[in-house]
Amino acid sequence: MKQNIRAILALLLCAACVVCTAGCASTDTPDGGSAEQQTPVGEAEEEIPAEEPFVPSLPSDTAATVHVAGHYNNFEALEAEFDRFNEYYPDVELSYTYLDNYNGTIEVVLSGAEAPDIFFSYPWMLEREDLKSVIETAEDLSDPSLGLNLSCIQEKLLYRDADGKIPILPVFCTTYGMLVNEAIFEKEGLNIPRTYDELLSVCGALQKAGYSSPMMGYSRGSFMLFPLSFPYFCAEIQGNEEALENLNALTPGAGEYARDALALAADFLGRGYIDMDACGALENDYQAVILRFFEGDVPMMLATAGTVSGTEKRESLSDAYIAHPFKYSYHPVPSTDAGGYFLNQLSMGFSVNRNSENLDMANEFMRFLTRTEELSRMAQVKRMVTPCRDMSFDGVYTSFGALSGGHVIYLSDVGLEDAPDQQMRRAGTRICNGSMTVDEAVAAFGTLEN
Secondary structure, three states: OOEEEOOOOOOOOHHHOOOOOOOOOOOOOOOOOOEEEOOOOHHHHOOOOOOOOOOOOOOOOOOEEEEEEEOOOOOHHHHHHHHHHHOOOOOEEEEEEEOOOHHHHHHHHHOOOOOOOEEEEOHHHHHOHHHHHHHHHEOOOOOHHHOOOHHHEOHHHOOOOOOOOOOOEEEEEEOEEEEEEHHHHHHOOOOOOOOHHHHHHHHHHHHHOOOOOOEEOOOOOOOOOHHHHHHHHHHHHOOOHHHHHHHHOOOOOHHHHHHHHHHHHHHHHHOOOOOHHHHHOOOOOOHHHHHHHOOOOOOEEEEEHHHHOOHHHHHHHOHHHHHOOOOEEEEOOOOEOOEOOEEEEEEEEEEEEOOOOOHHHHHHHHHHHOOHHHHHHHHHHHOOEOOEOOOEEEHHHHHHHOOOHHHEEEHHHHOOOHHHHHHHHHHHHHHHOOOOOHHHHHHHOOOOOO
């Protein structure tokens, strides 16, 4: 097997870079996890035809190179797929390169002499005029001649450009929720809350039992209660064309559409169930959040699935967890009397460089990858949510698999663009740090700066 996993910091002249800061996903390392089949949600409730085994379309002794560029510091899930692909094509050399400042360098890298054959891509790239050349470089994965089984992907995760082409293969999905220390709930004789009233009741009981901060999260310059507020916000505006038009255009007064969601955050914060000083001591929303949770005295920790992806590997980095391991799981934050929401959104995808010198083999690798078995395997190793219609949840995500109907929301369905998303975060941050009231944040919505 020829395989070379490389980590290269791409140092390019600033003048040659297109600086793109919005929409960048986490660059932390992938982590392992085991899979448990759960009741599928959304489209996966439909009958899904069985997939045929992968059959190579090129001679098995074909010699080629396939180079993938992205921004994970390492990519163990992809490395495992390289190994599996080499079982069919032992003379293919597969490699992965980490690019520093990915959003600012990928356009230049794609136009260079050593351009990757496959590269990381995101839905927000389709909205960015300054990244138009990046998307134009991508192969149309819906081209029937490529033979990709896109039917295994949830339709609402397949993004199309203005011409109806599909330039991005969904690889990982993410969502928002809270890590729950199940040992604490068992010790205190409490059930994990499923509704907002239950959340308030549980927090009160935990506080009386001596837990100074029943819920924690990362608060340094961020909207800590985003996992509570944002899915609720999306549920409120979904299907409201007038709201979406005004929000996306940042029309004066559009903040009124965010009022209820911001008020929800303010209501919870005002009840005193979060120790803001303790949250402010967290240095980042990834490893610091995970290791603090593993101390074992935090009942609930607000986090994204991107943070959850790092939990299993970091169990061995926590002396407290090693000494006193406990069962934990990830749940929607209950925001209504009917419960919380599974806000499913694409976290990262792959695109094929249509100018690749190894285009046939790059497309063959993508054809191999575009199968429920392979994509779900990658999601399980990374401990993220699979983009496949047949959704297999790591055990930590079980509660999300139990949601259905209106409590499963696809961000692509909502239609919210990046600008109002950022305004929601900034408004919520100001409410959480006490610099604005809900009324002030609503009035300033659309003009808030970092």
